[in-house]
Amino acid sequence: MSTSVEAAREAPAPTRPVKQPLSDRAKAERRLGLWLAGPAFVIMLAVTAYPILLALWESLFKYRLTAPADREFVGLGNYATILSDGLFWRDLGVTVLITVITVVVELILGFALALVMNSALKAVRGWLRTAILVPYGIITVVSAFAWFYAFDINSGYINSWFSWVPGIDADLNWFADTWTALFVIMASEIWKTTPFISLLLLAGLAQVPGELTEAAEVDGATWWQRMSKVIIPNMKAAIMVAVLFRALDAFRIFDNVYIMTNGAYGTEVLSLLAYRTSITRLEIGMGSAVSVLLFVCVIIICFIAIKLFKVDLTGARGGN
């Protein structure tokens, strides 16, 4: 916490009134700072801002890579086509659904895991942490295959294990129906990314002042009262950051869907639509427009988060 306060104090150099001329030493320091931070800054802009501007430009053309000569300026025509196509809205719906469900489940599960790690006996704490980090370290594609093979009608064992559950039998093809396929996709997404959220929440838990919880306990507050009145309100910043980052991440979901269904049976998400349009079908203009729309959606999510939850992104990252 102290670090962030310090950072906030020294951060906004440009807004400080520069009345007295800077000393040579201060000038040298500024120059050195710019030289050291400059390259990273320029590269970050070059690898993101430049491509997105390019996408913005290319989205204004009717442009297929297979017929480059037919390149033709259509203005916002591509956007009109996409926005009037039901497929786009269905994919957007699926993406939003996946985002909302995974984030909610991950928040609950991640919080439970954080509580377990926080109050576990010393002897097992290290083990739990280590185990929790394994899903984080695994490649998403590998986790997608693990879940896919477990549920797959040919190679899977889930059907025979859970045949006692009504609706599950040897013939259940999980990946041939929208809802069952989405279930497995979301389960693997949740498994893979919950560790990240629970580590963030664990750090948030550590920042809750111990005296407060102890005082509440002495005053006879129940476990639930301590949770809802003391601990959770004190972790608000950490929870907001976790939710926002996971939401943005979930909205970009790609790997799991690509591996498990490749978008078949109504499981296509926006990222996959963009990928399919530009890289599979080589419709660069149309694909660029989808990419730009996806980018706009992400900005809208950020904007909502900032307005609704009053998260100052840079400040929130800086603790309470």
Added chain:
Amino acid sequence: MKSSPTKRRWIWGIISVLVILYALFPVASIFATSFKLPSDLTSGTFLPNTWSTTNYEQILVGDAQGLFLSALRNSIGICLIATFVAVILATLCAYAIARLDFPGKRLVLTTALGVSIFPVISIVTPLFNLWRNIGLYDTWLGLIIPYLSLTLPISIWTLAAFFRQIPWELEQAAQVDGATTWQAFRKAIVPLAAPGVFTTAIIAFFIAWNDFVYGISLTSTEAARPVPAALAFFTGASQFEEPTGAISAAAIIVTIPVVVLVLAFQRQIVSGLTQGAVKG
């Protein structure tokens, strides 16, 4: 709350086993699959009936060798270079942010944040076309550059958080004691900063290693295709055979080094991740 210590031990034991099962089960699942014989793959059991290393032989010395080993080489090379470049640039940048007074500090951090929330697929479409035009498509450099958009922001955030905690006065103290600027920096600051830089490198490497979208979109052959993309394009020993076993074996091989790294450096990774994300 008043339960006896032994009872508490039991409860915690059970909870811990459940959590560990949750975390490791999918890994165990693909591990078991990787040792199944082709005939065993459809048996519907969790464990193989006979444990066999056929799948590993197929990808390491057999007919899928070319595909897998070249992908492994590409992944290791590309991710190491992308990590190295990102960590060097981020170290300079984070040092400046933590230590020096210059205009635009906040702008650099905000940009890093903006880049890290950028949807990868939005960059891939224009890069796909651009890389084809300038000859970077399906090359190592063609992946290293976009990987910087993944590794740079998190490196800057994590390192800035680390560097802010270093007591920089040590450096001045060393200078007062007669060390030159460079000596003071090397002897007093570098040993304190090194663990943070190392942790950041591991986290950045994980993130690059995990990439899939750039991998499948910006490569087309074994020249640059990294492991995750290669897994998705694997075909079986014959056209009509599902490559389930080979993919599982390959998945285990690329998972082991990562899991070993996680086990070895778990403490640093946890502190690095949470400091970068929560404290900043």
